[in-house]
Amino acid sequence: MKLLSGAIAAVDHGGSLGRASALFPHAPQPFLDLSTGINPHSYPLFDLPATALSRLPEAGRLRELAEIAANAYGAQSAAHIVAAPGTQILLPRVASLVRPGKALVLGPTYAEHARAAAIAGHAVVEVRDFDALADADLAVLVNPNNPDGRVIERDRLVGLAARLRAKGGLLVVDEAFMDVGPIEHSLAGDVGEGGIVVLRSFGKFFGLAGVRLGFALADQLTTERLEAQLGPWAVAGPALEYGIRALADAKWQGGMRQRLAADAKRLDELLSRFDIAVAGGTSLFRYLSFPDAQSLFSALGERGVLLRHFADRPQVLRVGLPGSEEDWQRLESALAAWASRREDAPREC
Amino acid sequence: MKLLSGAIAAVDHGGSLGRASALFPHAPQPFLDLSTGINPHSYPLFDLPATALSRLPEAGRLRELAEIAANAYGAQSAAHIVAAPGTQILLPRVASLVRPGKALVLGPTYAEHARAAAIAGHAVVEVRDFDALADADLAVLVNPNNPDGRVIERDRLVGLAARLRAKGGLLVVDEAFMDVGPIEHSLAGDVGEGGIVVLRSFGKFFGLAGVRLGFALADQLTTERLEAQLGPWAVAGPALEYGIRALADAKWQGGMRQRLAADAKRLDELLSRFDIAVAGGTSLFRYLSFPDAQSLFSALGERGVLLRHFADRPQVLRVGLPGSEEDWQRLESALAAWASRREDAPREC
Numbered sequence: 001m002k003l004l005s006g007a008i009a010a011v012d013h014g015g016s017l018g019r020a021s022a023l024f025p026h027a028p029q030p031f032l033d034l035s036t037g038i039n040p041h042s043y044p045l046f047d048l049p050a051t052a053l054s055r056l057p058e059a060g061r062l063r064e065l066a067e068i069a070a071n072a073y074g075a076q077s078a079a080h081i082v083a084a085p086g087t088q089i090l091l092p093r094v095a096s097l098v099r100p101g102k103a104l105v106l107g108p109t110y111a112e113h114a115r116a117a118a119i120a121g122h123a124v125v126e127v128r129d130f131d132a133l134a135d136a137d138l139a140v141l142v143n144p145n146n147p148d149g150r151v152i153e154r155d156r157l158v159g160l161a162a163r164l165r166a167k168g169g170l171l172v173v174d175e176a177f178m179d180v181g182p183i184e185h186s187l188a189g190d191v192g193e194g195g196i197v198v199l200r201s202f203g204k205f206f207g208l209a210g211v212r213l214g215f216a217l218a219d220q221l222t223t224e225r226l227e228a229q230l231g232p233w234a235v236a237g238p239a240l241e242y243g244i245r246a247l248a249d250a251k252w253q254g255g256m257r258q259r260l261a262a263d264a265k266r267l268d269e270l271l272s273r274f275d276i277a278v279a280g281g282t283s284l285f286r287y288l289s290f291p292d293a294q295s296l297f298s299a300l301g302e303r304g305v306l307l308r309h310f311a312d313r314p315q316v317l318r319v320g321l322p323g324s325e326e327d328w329q330r331l332e333s334a335l336a337a338w339a340s341r342r343e344d345a346p347r348e349c
Numbered sequence: 350m351k352l353l354s355g356a357i358a359a360v361d362h363g364g365s366l367g368r369a370s371a372l373f374p375h376a377p378q379p380f381l382d383l384s385t386g387i388n389p390h391s392y393p394l395f396d397l398p399a400t401a402l403s404r405l406p407e408a409g410r411l412r413e414l415a416e417i418a419a420n421a422y423g424a425q426s427a428a429h430i431v432a433a434p435g436t437q438i439l440l441p442r443v444a445s446l447v448r449p450g451k452a453l454v455l456g457p458t459y460a461e462h463a464r465a466a467a468i469a470g471h472a473v474v475e476v477r478d479f480d481a482l483a484d485a486d487l488a489v490l491v492n493p494n495n496p497d498g499r500v501i502e503r504d505r506l507v508g509l510a511a512r513l514r515a516k517g518g519l520l521v522v523d524e525a526f527m528d529v530g531p532i533e534h535s536l537a538g539d540v541g542e543g544g545i546v547v548l549r550s551f552g553k554f555f556g557l558a559g560v561r562l563g564f565a566l567a568d569q570l571t572t573e574r575l576e577a578q579l580g581p582w583a584v585a586g587p588a589l590e591y592g593i594r595a596l597a598d599a600k601w602q603g604g605m606r607q608r609l610a611a612d613a614k615r616l617d618e619l620l621s622r623f624d625i626a627v628a629g630g631t632s633l634f635r636y637l638s639f640p641d642a643q644s645l646f647s648a649l650g651e652r653g654v655l656l657r658h659f660a661d662r663p664q665v666l667r668v669g670l671p672g673s674e675e676d677w678q679r680l681e682s683a684l685a686a687w688a689s690r691r692e693d694a695p696r697e698c
Contacts, residue, residue, distance in 0.1 A: 016407060056365075085585065112581075119577055210405065232359075242402070
């Protein structure tokens, strides 16, 4: 157990080319950024109507988005959906749905959950054991987990939610990567019972992290409370238009799930050729845990290939998917250079 | 005085074509929407780089936006600037900067301020007298005011802020329409003293309400608290790119101020030809207060010209600026039809 109370300082994240340049000032640019779990194959861009930028977003269009999102995510109805400018901005609002108490976060995981719970006034503890979460006022987990891909089965989650609900607590399940499954363990269809908030991210699976769109799924009273906090026009015009089109496009989604699964398999095979075993992950990122992780991070970074490392866990890395064939070649060359250097290096015995 | 405590229900606003269609189902479409104070002459649209949509917004780009905004608004430095996806989403966060107490809102004004203060737990009262604000824990006013354009002089605001600051209170000045002046009464340069939050809106003056961009200006401790609430990536890629380009474009801004002032004068002259006196406003909207306001609203609405009315003040209207010459003609025709009907109508004596 790790006490995180008061940890409201800014958190380090993947996806910043500015920080990459500071870390690896001599790396060839542009970076190949594999430090996020964002799909490199974006949903096809299209021309937005000028009014998506010039006019206030329409309430009717927002209702349409909620209908489509409910259908795409498997919520019972649009009344269970709150659209927001990214899930990130929802986190302190969601953590504030229960009075300040004991927040337990199943870790290690996405660090913003602990920060948000602390901002909301909770005493935050990171736990490693799922069963320990039953003791919380606010229990938070990511499913599948980031960065290791661990999955908690739906029936265990439903049981935990019932226990928390009975004492006025709340279970928050961040399903940021659930678009690539395992969908049978999603709680999206269970939020109507109350005591559950499910978070869904639009930008990761659709490769559109810049538009800022995310959703909270909850019972109707909770969605009304969150909507009151956001106020009108929380979702920008471009996010509305992309959300409506992409979330309704089941054909693209199905094809993309297959493509990402194949890409993840290809990445595992490539890494194994360099004796790097993949310890977990999802189709959007792979999780590595091995003693040489720090040397791999540095060697690839110097070649402009950016992985995600974690300051407090030097043996761990997360690797996103390359997009183009050129990117795959670049990753392979960088891995080969690291491997040959490793073979040349004197070993400690 | 009007007690607004607990008034956290959704508020009616201008700018919704969905509601316009419901009100005026037989009106010729598309509507000419004069129900907002949004500039009809948008900042020129440009092609966004694909990465503005696909990648997470860069922290470095956000810092750049804060520098440019500080300069454009007259804040002492970027450390006094928080960028957000619209000012709207900031309102409950700003109201929560002081412990729940007595919130006084100088009204009538933009209704979301009272709603946000109530959400933050304050007992909210609308006051009509500026001097009454000194009694508040949280004092809120809009300057220049929406919808009547009333201006409070800067030295009075500075004095009020000092009184509130001395007792741990907060003055919030919403300068949503201050881009069109009177800039000498802006508090943007005074926020470093503490106890003041100034709100600035990007979408209104630049005619880009759909991108969702707004700013809070405050002392550094307060900007850090607000940034912690927003978390990373609060501002979407398109908002970052438009904000950086448009706020740095002093030439466009200067020209637009002149154009809007001329347009506002033209609107006043047009209205006066139909015996409608303008009672106030800014260069982005005009304020009407006369007994026949409701008949004007209905007559124009039936012709597809949408003004802003206020459910609780039937004698009051707000009129935005037409954009194209065609829109001016349409407004004039609708006014003429209303005037001829008025002349034909039997008068009560």
